[in-house]
Amino acid sequence: METTKICMYCAKRLSGRADKKFCNSYCRSTHHNDLLGNKTNYMRQINYLLQKNRRILATVFATVENKKAVPVNELYLKGFSVNHFTHQLKTSKENHYIYCYDYGYKMVGKSHVLIVQDCN
Numbered sequence: 001m002e003t004t005k006i007c008m009y010c011a012k013r014l015s016g017r018a019d020k021k022f023c024n025s026y027c028r029s030t031h032h033n034d035l036l037g038n039k040t041n042y043m044r045q046i047n048y049l050l051q052k053n054r055r056i057l058a059t060v061f062a063t064v065e066n067k068k069a070v071p072v073n074e075l076y077l078k079g080f081s082v083n084h085f086t087h088q089l090k091t092s093k094e095n096h097y098i099y100c101y102d103y104g105y106k107m108v109g110k111s112h113v114l115i116v117q118d119c120n
């Protein structure tokens with residue numbers, strides 16, 4: 001029987017069993033290692049951004065006096081990424097905190113943020 005299936009790794013035409021996906025174990029393991037590598041890189045990148053965000057929050061938090069709100073631009077200028085956070089805490093409409101690990105912030109108006117440190 002003619003088969004038109006190709007190897008998922010090297011794209012060579014496969015012959016033999018219909019459920020075959022790779023020409024040999026080399027192609028199989030290399031393919032899986034590539035997938036794993038990409039996932040690891042992806043997670044590493046996200047972790048890096050989360051840690052960078054936390055560092056930015058911690059740095060700005062340390063310079064703020066009396067829990068004052070700071071311009072959100074101050075975070076952006078340091079490379080803060082709003083799309084990356086670890087969790088959120090919403091106790092009311094006004095109290096919506098977005099956290100990067102133990103540091104969080106909430107919007108105050110449209111242009112300022114109040115940074116908080118979770119002591120837990």
Ligand SMILES: [Zn+2]
Nearest residue numbers: 007010023027
């Ligand atoms: Zn192959």
